[in-house]
Amino acid sequence: MGKGGRIACIITPYLLTIATLICIIIVGLGCTKASSSTLSNLYFLRIDLSNLTNGTDTTSEIENLLEEFGITSVNASEVEDLVQQLASNEADSLVKEFYDIGLWGYCDGDIRDGDFETTHCSKPKSEFYFDPLSVWGLDNSTAVKDELPSDYNKDMKIYKAVSKWMFIAYIIAFILTIVELLVGFFAICSRWGSCVTTLFAFAALIFTAAASITATVLFVVFRSTLGNTLKAYGIKLSLGKNMFATTWLAVAFSLAATFFWVFSVCCCSGRSPYNHKNRNRGLIAEKAPYxxxxxxxxxxxxxxxxxxxxxxxxxxxxxxxxxxxxxxxxxxxxxx
Structure with a gap:
């Protein structure tokens, strides 16, 4: 098997690596452009504030919600006061009906006839995490902070730290995947090139999987714990299926690429059977003529x-x- 066979052997892992890189790029592009419906629908978590901004819940309804979810850190009057502040004319210009959280930033907009229409996306920021009080301009309001659940600040600190690690993991996975593609050119020449490429592919797989696992665990736990508390305020949390499908596709492509890179190390040497160095191999010595x-x-x-x-x-x-x-x-x- 010559160079042609060698190229055919590595074309599969190379295409899988390209697919991994595309998926990671799509994850990074989520919630970066309001005019693109495709990119605006790529989010990890959606925060629906439509009930909160309308202020439709009464005190009795809030009490029922607090009792239903077992929330004892706040009472109905505190919740009602916070909802009124957020739904007031002063805050209404800042608080939107929904927020989508991405890797680099967030998008917000209004709900019209049941459709989520994105009107604005924040500027991309490294190590981004969504701070609702800062976004709403209420981070300096002591009255609002006092009326929030006692576990709110603790949960936000954990969320901030984990979001930072998740962002770093995605960036490292992106860089390692690019290096994997560049080094993959040398895999055409020999098995040593495949061996080096396999090392980068394995490292890229680790960080891609780590980033995807972190994102999944972070937002699933965030929705299940803090989401129950926020339901008393009329706030609903939901996960973005498109974003999680994309990030786990990146893991699947990276895993398959690593497997085939390992296969290219074991097979497809790229050495031609007609190489002049091998012409005398296997010949039997004969006696001299005559x-x-x-x-x-x-x-x-x-x-x-x-x-x-x-x-x-x-x-x-x-x-x-x-x-x-x-x-x-x-x-x-x-x-x-």
Whole structure:
């Protein structure tokens, strides 16, 4: 198998690596452009504030919600006061009906006839995490902070730290995947190139999987814990299926690419069977030309009987090892 076979052997992992890179790029592009419905629908978590901004829940309804979810850190009056502040004319210009959280930033907009229409996306920021009070301009309001659940600040600190690690993991996975593609060119030449590429592919797989696992665990836990508390305020949390499908597709492509890179190390050497260095392999050494030996010496044919002046032996035949050297001028010979 020559260079053509070598190229055919690595084309599969190379295409899978490209697919991994595309998925990681799509994850990074989520919630970065309001005018694109495709990119605006790529989010990890959606925060629906439509009930909160309308302020439709009464005190009795809030009490029922607090009792339903077992929330004891706040009472109905505190929740109602916070909802009124957020739904007031002063806050209404800042608080939107929904927020979508992405890797680099967030998008917000309004809900019209049941459709989520994105109107604005924040500028991309490294190590981004969504701070609702900062986004709403209420981070300096002590009255609002006092009326939030006691676990709110603790949960936000954990969310901030994990979001930072998730962002770093995605960036490292992106860089390693690019390096994997660049080093993959050298895999055409030899198995050593495949071996080095496999190392980068394995590292890219680790960070891609780590980022996807972190994102999944973070927002699932965020929705299940803090989401129950926020339901008392009329806030609903939901996960973005498109974003999680994309990030886990990146993991699947990266895993498949790593497997085939390992396969290219074990097979498809790329060495031509017609290489001049291998031409003399497997050949049997032959005797020099013009070298002959009597056929009778090997027992291939029985010794021919000739009339000679020598007295015949008792058994009328000559032993193979004592046959006369010149029994006949026409003694048959064979080429070695």
């Amino acid at each position: 070298t002959y030996e009597p056929i009778g010496a090997t027992g291939a044919l029985p010794p021919q009987q000739h009339h000679t002046s020598y007295p015949p032996p008792p058994n009328n035949s000559y032993p193979m090892t004592h046959q006369p050297q010149h029994a006949s001028p026409y003694e048959p010979f064979r080429h070695s």
